Amino acid sequence: MTLCTFFGCLLTAYSPLLSIFFLYIAPNAQYVLLMVASAFFCLLALLLSSVIWYFAKATQSNHYISIAYSVAIKEVCRWGFYLLLSRAESGLNNISTNPKSPFNKTSFAFVSGYGYALMSALVSYISLLVESLGPGVLMCTSCPKATLFFISAITTSLFSLLHLCWMVIAFEGFYELPKVKGWSKVVWVVLSHYGASYATTLNSSTTVKYGCVYSIAICIGIIMTSIGFIMKSFKTVLTLASNRQQRATVSMTT
Template identity: 65%
Template sequence: MSLYSFFGCLFLAYGPILSIFFLYIARNAQYVLLMVSSAFFCLIALLISSVIWYLAKKTQSTHAVTIAYSVAIQEIFRWGFFRILSRAETGLNLVSRNPNSPFNRPVFGFVSGFGYALMSCLVSYISLLVESLGPGVKMCQSCPGLSLFFVSAINTTIFSLLHMAWMMVAFEGFSSYKTKSGMLQITWVIFSHYGASYATLFNASDIHLGCVYSALIGVVILAISCAWIAYGLKSRNYINRHTN
């Protein structure tokens, strides 16, 4: 039964992100390089968070504190990656399939978000996934009828999609940070990242069906982010049609 659980959680956690890779990103060498670069930035952010966690022994068991500085470091590196990418954006546009397309920046944001999503989800869930091979089963505290492996797999899927959405929204915000909408987008990414991360604390709480609330909060944040992205793409399409 543990083997069935392992593969079930494996495909649930990484199925969507692997599908996106093989169906879209793997076909373009430029996207693969951009994905690897973004994943490297995320890895550095996670490494710094791990070092802080190791040194701050008094707060190692306080997950709220760990989330506070981990999210902050990830967002700082998200901004740093955008700064580097913006310097190379002209060259990236030249070698892209559509050099003059107004949608290149959202595509770059999506691929960069994929790299962030891939690395963060691998680091956060892979050890727990291996534990699902047995011999025991860990049950979720807030949802005793579900295993922790299954609940964490759902959260991994949600966060993988969230990171891609956050990166696209953040890229738009960083590129127009002097405007009200740009600052609003940056603020949304930061606070929604904190909200989704702190919502995962419901899984280990005594709140009845806390794991359901955690997942719902993540889905709502994802829906709002996707609506924001759709509005931005629609606006770009409108501007493109009226300038050509």
């Protein structure tokens, strides 16, 4: 039974990431390198958070404070990786499959988000996944009928999708700064990151019944809203691309 639990939680937590890697990222060496670079920045953010947690003895048991500076550091590293990628963007476009594609920027952001998602998922859940092999079982405090292994697997899977959306929205926001539209996207990423992170504390809540359900619902709601932001951006890019094509066609005919 413990072995079934292990593989069930493993596939629940990492199936989206594995599918994206083998179907989209692995066939492209450029995407693999970009993924590794992004994962390094995420690992750097996790390392800095761990150092602060280690030296801040008085706040080690306070998860709210830990989440506050951990999310802030991740967002700063996300911005730092954008600055690095923006300097290398022209070179990445030149060696890409479609150098003039209007979706190259979005593809680079998506792959960068994958690196963030992969590193966060591995660091946050791998130790708990190993514990699912036994001999004991950890039950979720707010949902006593569900194991903590399974609830955490669902949370890990949702946060993987969230990091993909956050990176795409954040990169678009950074690119559009200092316009109000750019600031709105950056603020949404930061606030939703805090909201989703603090929502996970409901899993261990002793006062909120079925807190794990509320936590999952909040994450799903943030994912759906983020997808709405991305779809709106896609429509804008398609409109601009079609207008450019029409102008090019008119100039060629004249």
